[in-house]
Amino acid sequence: PTLPYDDANIFAKILRGEIPCSKVYEDEWALAFHDINPQAPTHILVIPKGRYVSWDDFSASGSAEEITGFVRAVGAVARAAGHVEPGYRLLANIGMDAHQEVPHLHVHLFAGKPLGPMLA
Numbered sequence: 384p385t386l387p388y389d390d391a392n393i394f395a396k397i398l399r400g401e402i403p404c405s406k407v408y409e410d411e412w413a414l415a416f417h418d419i420n421p422q423a424p425t426h427i428l429v430i431p432k433g434r435y436v437s438w439d440d441f442s443a444s445g446s447a448e449e450i451t452g453f454v455r456a457v458g459a460v461a462r463a464a465g466h467v468e469p470g471y472r473l474l475a476n477i478g479m480d481a482h483q484e485v486p487h488l489h490v491h492l493f494a495g496k497p498l499g500p501m502l503a
């Protein structure tokens with residue numbers, strides 16, 4: 384793992400219910416809520432419930448159930464939000480060069496308008 388997991392991070396507090404969130408989906412493996420600073424008409428964050436900082440950490444250390452559960456949850460959120468058509472964008476910022484701000488793995492789901500080309 385790049386960084387040790389910090390239980391004081393903001394998404395850990397949201398998972399523990401210490402900070403409120405605008406929840407859109409929850410199951411055994413994942414929680415999804417609206418981003419506090421939306422960059423698109425729909426901007427949802429989907430996080431696994433386990434203590435993972437990065438994709439590489441999660442994919443290497445997560446159980447098959449956790450990984451399957453999380454991947455399914457992302458798809459369920461896209462369906463529930465009504466964005467299967469005309470489409471949506473998934474993005475994960477991992478680490479310093481990608482400006483990951485919160486050290487708990489999260490996938491951004493953007494939708495609700497034509498999003499334009501992906502910019503690196």
Ligand code: 5GP
Pocket residue numbers: 393402404405416417418419420421428475476482483484485
């Ligand atoms: P990152 O840059 O780590 O990929 O994105 C972190 C995201 O978390 C940002 O889009 C930011 O707006 C969002 N965020 C940060 N703090 C909070 C919070 O307390 N609640 C919610 N709902 N979103 C947050």
